Amino acid sequence: MENKNLWVLALSEKGKLLDVSAEIISMARSLGKEMKEEVVALLIANENTEELAKEALSYGADKVCLVKGEEYDHYKTLPFTNVLDKMIEKYAPLAVFIPATANGRDLGGRISARRSLGLVADCIDVKSAKDSKTIDWVRPTFDGKLISTIRISTLPQVGTIGLGVFKKRLIENPKTEIFEEQISYEGPASGYSIIEHVEKKIPREKDLSQAKKVIGMGMGLKDPENFKIGQALAKELGASVGFSKPIIDKGWEPSQMQVGVTGKKLKSKLYFALGISGARQHTAGLKDVDVIIAVNNDKDAAIFDVAHYNVVADLFEFVPKLTEKLKNM
Ligand SMILES: Cc1cc2nc3c(=O)[nH]c(=O)nc-3n(C[C@H](O)[C@H](O)[C@H](O)COP(=O)(O)OP(=O)(O)OC[C@H]3O[C@@H](n4cnc5c(N)ncnc54)[C@H](O)[C@@H]3O)c2cc1C
Known part of the structure; x- marks a missing residue:
């Protein structure tokens, strides 16, 4: 056939x-x-x-x-x-x-x-x-x-x-x-039976697909200890935090916090990309974001091709200063 x-x-x-x-x-x-x-x-x-x-x-x-x-x-x-x-x-x-x-x-x-x-x-x-x-x-x-x-x-x-x-x-x-088509299953037992389906409830502030502002953090943060830099900025802006895939792959954050083609697609008004290179699989999750601000110390980083505001800087210096400024506003 x-x-x-x-x-x-x-x-x-x-x-x-x-x-x-x-x-x-x-x-x-x-x-x-x-x-x-x-x-x-x-x-x-x-x-x-x-x-x-x-x-x-x-x-x-x-x-x-x-x-x-x-x-x-x-x-x-x-x-x-x-x-x-x-x-x-x-x-x-x-x-x-x-x-x-x-x-x-x-x-x-x-x-x-x-x-x-x-x-x-x-x-x-x-x-x-x-x-x-x-x-x-x-x-x-x-x-x-x-x-x-x-x-x-x-x-x-x-x-x-x-x-x-x-x-x-x-x-x-x-x-x-x-x-x-009438197809009934007569094969071997699955080896398990489903007793109950329990829906996983995601707290509103952690549901990235609903968030209005998101601070995205990538491998440029280097160590989970440093996530507090992005979290402090998120606190000042009333934003949620999201991460690139390698952070999730390392087990540093749960999978529902991943942004990108195999993670969450954002519809937020604002997205900060901190230490994120801008791989296509990441930016695929940003197509419906209104304003993207990228902070990266590599002036040729691909994220700058999709961001609306480009900050070529060391995030460890720039982000705490920005957070401090916002605090005093
Ligand atoms: C099938 C498939 C699906 C994928 N799906 C996804 C997905 O859904 N989401 C996703 O994110 N990725 C996904 N990926 C992975 C993706 O291709 C990239 O590998 C990943 O997005 C890179 O993450 P990153 O930008 O955090 O890390 P890196 O590529 O390592 O980039 C780190 C960036 O930080 C910058 N940096 C370093 N130090 C500093 C500093 N001090 N100050 C400022 N900037 C600094 C560097 O210049 C660099 O640009 C997928 C890959 C595959 C194969």
């Missing part, structure tokens, strides 16, 4: 389509037009399925493939992998796009291993290659120092894409085709 069509795993939570699913469907619609392929949203859910399917269509899916059942109430690795595996077997998609959420990453790895498929994780762009059947998957490599374009030689081509990489767009006159 010839592989065709672009499939998007439309992940949902509590009966609502995840934003990242909507964004990927919108992207797939444009790509599908270019590649002359249809976009099929694969919806695996139990709750509110009709509304979910309509939502997926409203962002540009040509069809929704609905797999419904109690076992799909919450994400579970083996039942979800089983569905995707069966759908790939039956429909032979040309590509499968998976949201790079914790669950999507889990499923991507599973399906790739089960079917021996190449997978490109955390893509920051996808394009149609010249032959129109191959996709160019763009992602950072070597810890963000290179941006690589990767092609996959197995079919379907599989990739994961994070929140905020693409924009979701509602379309006019969405299509209406929803087809259902």
